[in-house]
Amino acid sequence: MSATLHRIDAGPAPSLDPMLRLVAHDMNAVNSVILDRMQSDVPLIPELAGHLIAGGGKRMRPMLTLACARLLDYPGTRHHKLAAAVEFIHTATLLHDDVVDGSDLRRGRRTANIIWGNPASVLVGDFLFSRSFELMVEDGSLKVLRILSNASAVIAEGEVNQLTAQRQVETSEERYLDIIGAKTAALFAAACRIAAVVAERPEAEELALDAYGRNLGIAFQLVDDAIDYSSDEATMGKGVGDDFRDGKVTLPVILAHARGSAADKAFWRDAMMGHRVSDADLAHATGLLRATGAIDDTIERARHYGQRAIDALGGFGASAAKAALTEAVGFAVARAY
Amino acid sequence: MSATLHRIDAGPAPSLDPMLRLVAHDMNAVNSVILDRMQSDVPLIPELAGHLIAGGGKRMRPMLTLACARLLDYPGTRHHKLAAAVEFIHTATLLHDDVVDGSDLRRGRRTANIIWGNPASVLVGDFLFSRSFELMVEDGSLKVLRILSNASAVIAEGEVNQLTAQRQVETSEERYLDIIGAKTAALFAAACRIAAVVAERPEAEELALDAYGRNLGIAFQLVDDAIDYSSDEATMGKGVGDDFRDGKVTLPVILAHARGSAADKAFWRDAMMGHRVSDADLAHATGLLRATGAIDDTIERARHYGQRAIDALGGFGASAAKAALTEAVGFAVARAY
Numbered sequence: 001m002s003a004t005l006h007r008i009d010a011g012p013a014p015s016l017d018p019m020l021r022l023v024a025h026d027m028n029a030v031n032s033v034i035l036d037r038m039q040s041d042v043p044l045i046p047e048l049a050g051h052l053i054a055g056g057g058k059r060m061r062p063m064l065t066l067a068c069a070r071l072l073d074y075p076g077t078r079h080h081k082l083a084a085a086v087e088f089i090h091t092a093t094l095l096h097d098d099v100v101d102g103s104d105l106r107r108g109r110r111t112a113n114i115i116w117g118n119p120a121s122v123l124v125g126d127f128l129f130s131r132s133f134e135l136m137v138e139d140g141s142l143k144v145l146r147i148l149s150n151a152s153a154v155i156a157e158g159e160v161n162q163l164t165a166q167r168q169v170e171t172s173e174e175r176y177l178d179i180i181g182a183k184t185a186a187l188f189a190a191a192c193r194i195a196a197v198v199a200e201r202p203e204a205e206e207l208a209l210d211a212y213g214r215n216l217g218i219a220f221q222l223v224d225d226a227i228d229y230s231s232d233e234a235t236m237g238k239g240v241g242d243d244f245r246d247g248k249v250t251l252p253v254i255l256a257h258a259r260g261s262a263a264d265k266a267f268w269r270d271a272m273m274g275h276r277v278s279d280a281d282l283a284h285a286t287g288l289l290r291a292t293g294a295i296d297d298t299i300e301r302a303r304h305y306g307q308r309a310i311d312a313l314g315g316f317g318a319s320a321a322k323a324a325l326t327e328a329v330g331f332a333v334a335r336a337y
Numbered sequence: 338m339s340a341t342l343h344r345i346d347a348g349p350a351p352s353l354d355p356m357l358r359l360v361a362h363d364m365n366a367v368n369s370v371i372l373d374r375m376q377s378d379v380p381l382i383p384e385l386a387g388h389l390i391a392g393g394g395k396r397m398r399p400m401l402t403l404a405c406a407r408l409l410d411y412p413g414t415r416h417h418k419l420a421a422a423v424e425f426i427h428t429a430t431l432l433h434d435d436v437v438d439g440s441d442l443r444r445g446r447r448t449a450n451i452i453w454g455n456p457a458s459v460l461v462g463d464f465l466f467s468r469s470f471e472l473m474v475e476d477g478s479l480k481v482l483r484i485l486s487n488a489s490a491v492i493a494e495g496e497v498n499q500l501t502a503q504r505q506v507e508t509s510e511e512r513y514l515d516i517i518g519a520k521t522a523a524l525f526a527a528a529c530r531i532a533a534v535v536a537e538r539p540e541a542e543e544l545a546l547d548a549y550g551r552n553l554g555i556a557f558q559l560v561d562d563a564i565d566y567s568s569d570e571a572t573m574g575k576g577v578g579d580d581f582r583d584g585k586v587t588l589p590v591i592l593a594h595a596r597g598s599a600a601d602k603a604f605w606r607d608a609m610m611g612h613r614v615s616d617a618d619l620a621h622a623t624g625l626l627r628a629t630g631a632i633d634d635t636i637e638r639a640r641h642y643g644q645r646a647i648d649a650l651g652g653f654g655a656s657a658a659k660a661a662l663t664e665a666v667g668f669a670v671a672r673a674y
Contacts, residue, residue, distance in 0.1 A: 042498045096463060100456035119437040119500055122459055126433060126466070127493035133470055133486035142477055149470035156464035161379045163456055 014330030016058070022324045023066035026080065030062050033084035037131055048112050048124045052091055055107045060220075061191040062087045067328070068195035068209050071313075071321035078198045081135050082144060086191045088132035089152055093159075093187075095125035100163065101246055144194050151190035158182025167247035169265075169272040173254050180221040181214070188217030208312050212325065215309035220332045222302035225250035226295050227335065229286055241282040247272045251301065255294035256285075264288055299333065306333045351667030353395070359661045360403035363417065367399050370421035374468055385449050385461045389428055392444045397557075398528040399424045404665070405532030405546050408650075408658040415535045418472050419481060423528045425469035426489055430496075430524075432462035437500065438583055481531050488527035495519025504584035506602075506609040510591050517558040518551070525554030545649050549662065552646035557669045559639035562587035563632050564672065566623055578619040584609045588638065592631035593622075601625055636670065643670045 020027075038049040062083035069079045097103070098111040099118045105111060113121040129152070136145050162179045165171045192213030196206040228243040229252055243250055249272055257268040270276050271285060289295050306329045316322050357364075375386040399420035406416045434440070435448040436455045442448060450458040466489070473482050499516045502508045529550030533543040565580040566589055580587055586609055594605040607613050608622060626632050643666045653659050 040494055040497075042494050042501065044497055044501050045494065092463075096459050099459060118455070120497065122433050122436055123493055123496045123500060126429075127490060127497065129463070129466065130486060130490035130493050133482070134490055137479060137482045137486050140479055142474060142479070145470070145474045145482065149467060149474050153464060153467035153471055156460055156467050157377055157379050157382065159460045160377075160381055160457065160464065163460060164379065164381050 014327045014334050016328055016331045018320070018324040019063060019067050019328045022070055022321060023063055026066040026069075026083075027059065027063065029077065029080040030059075030066065030083045030087070033081055033135070034087060037084060037088075037135060038128065040127070044116070044120060045124055045127055048095075048116050048120055049091065049128060051109070051112055051115065052094060052106075053087075055109050057107060059087060061090050061187055064188065064191045064213060064216075064325075064328075065195050067321055067325055068192045068212075069199060071209075071316055071319065071325060072195060072199040072201055072205070074195065074199035076198065078139055078141075079195060081139050082194055082198065083191075085132040085135040085139075085148065086187065086194075088128045088135070089148065089155075090187060092125040092129040092132070093155060095121045095128070097159070099125075100159070101242070103242065139198075141197060143197050147190050147193055147197065151186045154182045154186040158184075158186070162248070165249055167249070167272050167274065169249055169253070169257055169269045171249040171254060173251065176249070176251055176254055177218070180218055180225075184221040185214045185217030188220070189214035204315070208315055211312035212309045215305045215312060216329055216332060219302040219305040219309065219329065222251060222298055222305065223333060223335055226252055226298040226302070228252075229289055230295055241285075244271065244282055244285055245274075245277050247274055251298045252289050252294045255297055256289050256292045259292040259294070260288060264292075302333050306330070351664045351671050353665055353668045355657070355661040356400060356404050356665045359407055359658055360400055363403040363406075363420075364396065364400065366414065366417040367396075367403065367420045367424070370418055370472070371424060374421060374425075374472060375465065377464070381453070381457060382461055382464055385432075385453050385457055386428065386465060388446070388449055388452065389431060389443075390424075392446050394444060396424060398427050398524055401525065401528045401550060401553075401662075401665075402532050404658055404662055405529045405549075406536060408546075408653055408656065408662060409532060409536040409538055409542070411532065411536035413535065415476055415478075416532060418476050419531055419535065420528075422469040422472040422476075422485065423524065423531075425465045425472070426485065426492075427524060429462040429466040429469070430492060432458045432465070434496070436462075437496070438579070440579065476535075478534060480534050484527050484530055484534065488523045491519045491523040495521075495523070499585070502586055504586070504609050504611065506586055506590070506594055506606045508586040508591060510588065513586070513588055513591055514555070517555055517562075521558040522551045522554030525557070526551035541652070545652055548649035549646045552642045552649060553666055553669060556639040556642040556646065556666065559588060559635055559642065560670060560672050563589055563635040563639070565589075566626055567632055578622075581608065581619055581622055582611075582614050584611055588635045589626050589631045592634055593626050593629045596629040596631070597625060601629075639670050643667070 034053060038053060039046050065079055065083040065086055094106065095112055098106060099113050099121050103111050104114045136148055158179050158181070162183055165175060165179060189210045190213070192209040193206050196209050225243065228241065228250070231240065253268060253272070257265055260268065267276065267284070267288070271281060309329050310326050313322055313325060371390060375390060376383050402416055402420040402423055431443065432449055435443060436450050436458050440448050441451045473485055495516050495518070499520060502512060502516060526547045527550070529546040530543050533546050562580065565578065565587070568577065590605060590609070594602055597605065604613065604621065604625070608618060646666045647663050650659055650662060
């Protein structure tokens with residue numbers, strides 16, 4: 001990768017590999033912290049947590065903390081514990097999300113709530129969440145604690161907001177952006193920002209990394225929501241059309257509904273209310289999404305936020321880290337194809 | 338109340354009134370923080386949280402923080418925010434507990450999970466939990482953060498431990514004490530201990546208040562577990578025999594099982610497995626509990642821990658606050674009658 005890559009669509013197919021290589025050594029340290037700190041005298045805790053943590057997620061959020069620290073030439077190791085804390089917050093959120101959605105598949109494996117039941121998933125999520133705060137307290141930066149406790153409250157608010165919007169086909173694009181800004185982008189932003197805090201950089205750099213993470217997070221979620229209608233189970237590692245059947249009003253639906261005929265609008269309303277859950281209904285929905293350009297335009301929106309993420313890094317000089325962070329944006333957007 | 342009251346069984350029927358009077362002014366300030374900080378732009382959050390928070394709990398844990406601060410003549414107001422944080426942790430735990438247990442009644446009102454569903458209860462619990470950390474971070478004491486983040490992790494561990502022990506009639510008294518020490522007493526201990534931290538008292542006083550809270554918490558839970566078999570729904574504000582039907586192996590069951598005949602043991606095993614859920618079964622269980630002295634001896638155990646709580650205050654001079662804290666122990670134990 002060259003540091004002169006400034007646009008998502010330039011060059012060969014973007015990949016996460018440069019970022020993975022950049023942080024490989026640090027990520028081993030983070031994984032050690034994760035494995036060490038998910039232990040407990042209560043055996044169900046590491047068993048359940050390990051199922052999800054070992055289940056092959058991309059570790060996107062801790063990776064961003066590490067890559068941003070590298071961008072700033074941070075020489076220390078404080079960020080290892082904090083990156084693990086970020087991953088614990090994310091893991092706790094996933095455990096609770098799967099209970100909330102009644103999901104049965106994640107990352108290609110059965111979900112913890114299916115194997116151990118909802119009660120265990122709720123409580124182990126609470127444990128990991130508490131443990132993440134213990135890790136932050138051990139680090140001892142009140143500024144980091146402020147950023148991550150605020151992000152956690154915003155995530156929970158976003159999840160409740162999404163729950164309230166469920167099945168409401170009239171949800172506006174603005175509200176949808178509020179929801180994903182909270183439930184997804186807030187943790188991406190915090191994961192990046194805390195690297196500037198541990199590296200003791202000026203506030204402008206903190207805010208630049210916050211903006212990078214936030215815009216990347218929005219792009220990431222937009223693409224996820226498009227993929228839910230355009231991929232297959234093997235690629236996604238979760239059920240196709242889950243959002244459709246759960247009545248989750250994501251941007252593809254908002255656009256297709258807004259651009260559709262009266263009959264189309266009626267279909268979407270029925271579908272979001274849970275009255276159109278057959279495979280034929282899903283196929284019809286996919287047809288409407290393609291006909292109205294809703295999927296392509298969702299990706300276009302993602303590209304817009306991706307470009308803003310890249311431009312947020314404009315103040316940092318060229319480096320392997322900057323190139324990797326830039327290419328990660330391209331990867332996040334290109335996953336859709 | 339006189340400061341010379343050193344034994345639970347001395348004097349007239351003990352009451353919480355002295356403690357309520359002692360902290361009334363401070364509690365108004367705490368309630369303001371609670372009401373202010375449970376707000377959110379997402380209306381479901383204050384609606385659901387308010388249902389439980391306004392539902393008439395005793396505010397036992399924040400009251401302990403306030404009373405301990407008074408014991409130490411702490412002149413400031415930092416503890417108001419921290420007492421609210423403690424109550425938020427407790428409220429989040431209750432929301433998740435009711436989901437885990439599928440409870441339909443608490444404090445005499447329908448539970449939030451029954452009214453708004455499990456997903457909303459899980460997510461609003463997460464919000465309150467995050468908000469409690471935001472409050473602690475605003476206070477800015479890493480020591481308080483350490484105490485309360487550790488207590489939170491211990492609570493979650495205790496809840497998972499209890500879940501694992503559910504329906505296991507062979508659960509030992511030692512394991513039961515571990516469970517209630519974690520799920521209940523850890524937050525009582527932390528609520529008391531942080532008063533010494535904000536008052537900047539020596540570690541010996543921190544530890545004394547920790548021991549007071551921990552022993553009181555164990556006594557409190559023991560009595561709760563006895564009441565589940567010996568009270569009526571109107572007094573308890575929740576269903577009678579809930580623990581019995583949920584297969585929760587509490588101390589009354591552990592004692593009655595250990596002391597019972599082979600036939601009694603078989604009954605308890607069947608009951609904890611969920612095969613004895615009729616009113617007649619519950620009446621039979623209550624008969625066995627009384628015949629074996631299991632309820633009385635559970636209260637005796639509570640009295641033991643209550644006495645330890647009182648003796649933990651031995652290093653503090655006589656004061657209205659000490660008398661109130663002492664009488665609160667008597668109240669906690671006497672609730673059983």
